[in-house]
Amino acid sequence: MSPFVRVNPGDLIQAQNLNQVVGSLNGTSGQGVPVAQTSVNDASNYAVSVQNLEATNSRALNVLKSDGSLLIRADVNGVNLGTPVTMVAGSLAGTALANASVTNAKLASDVGRASLLTNGGFEVWQRGNNPPLNGYTADRWNSSAGTSASVSISKDTTNVDVGSGACAAFGVSNPGTTPTLLAGQTVELGAWRGLTYTWSMRIKSDAATTGVLQMIAFDADGTTQLASLTLNTTTTYQTYSLTFTSAATGNKISCNLRTVPNQGAGRSHYVDNAMLVVGSQAADYVPMHPADDLARCLRYYETLGGAANTIHVRAYAGDVNITTFGPIVFAAKKAVTPTLTKVGTWTVSGCGQPVFDSPTLGTARLSTTPTGTGVFAYFTPDATCYLTIEANP
């Protein structure tokens, strides 16, 4: 476009000079020139002030892109900006945000949030560090072999994620011709029904893999699939996440990491730092205090005894054929009525082996019948003798 033409004293003003100014102000195509109020030197007034006295809309400013889309609009509704809006780092004070206006979807993963998983960090292995396939491995994490599968499971303190104490290692010799459940956890929802959840795990493999692992979430019935994700893993830890909504009527969900049938034989996988949070955004792992981590595990499994005299009952029988009872109080109330297991041949005197029975959510009893009157006793002599209490909802 041509700039406006300056008219010097004594020059004749040509119509085109004036018309360009008029055309520019009227918005005639090709007649406008940039407005450059860059040399104003005025301490009192703004370089540019625009006010529309029409009271209903107060349309003061409308700045558009070349395609006609919005850049800046200022009117009675406030200021609207086109996208993207780039602001100087640190320039937006928290008070500028309306209260309760940041939704879950806007959160970054490093915003700490409470996890609904138990032992999401794979730190607690009460059943031992080399559990069998088929059954519970790390506390609350379950496994189940697919057809013809061969998988080793162990607690691993070498291949852990950053800052972690332990992870779960899976050596997949044969993934099975049907899926092998490597790490599954059934989560009690309580009143948290019908919500959107995001489950995430940190996983790496000994070599990059494509489509050999799958995350899959099931609803309360254990069979209705809520969502699934087939994974491509690398040799460094990556976060994999799955978002799903549980049924409004169920009281639990199940998060399962499993093999894809016939895929990935000979690979090892390391799994660490899982989270299950309410909302559509995954959350980075936030470790629990060890006391809280263990306490949550104890709701489902605990052991008592396991060392000399850690359980020791000694009493006096005043009559024969009287069954005596010793109370056992659990460290944590159980999720459901638990299975009780007495392991080992305990040392007894004047009575038979104690029987571990009558569980409630918080207590059980050791019972025995003395062989005669007088003092009788039973106790754990060493590490081979202990009790387990287990409740898996």
Place this chain on the structure above:
Amino acid sequence: MSVYVTDFSASPWEVVHDDARGGAHEGTVDPTSIVHTTNMDGSENHDFLVVVCPVCQASSTHPVGGGAQAASVQQMFVLHAQTNGCPCGQVAATDPDALAESHVRLQVNRQDGPGRWQLS
């Protein structure tokens, strides 16, 4: 998880003691060796069954709700009631199998609440 039955298809039943220290082990048990616990008055308690590990003699007292292994334990209670009746007197060994299953399901609901039943 405990000492529990993994295969009911033939007698003796196959059992596993999966959280045994030193590693899980397996074996078989005669179904008739699985008995109810005893109440203080000497009667049998139909809410619990005891399974003894054939390898290490560890004994697991399973609640009818299922405890550590709901599906297996509930199946065990159903088969036990179908074969032996229930000590409470509500089910006889000669009753139809469905009656035993209904009785056990009622026990499960009473112990752990609705939603705990795992058998189809």
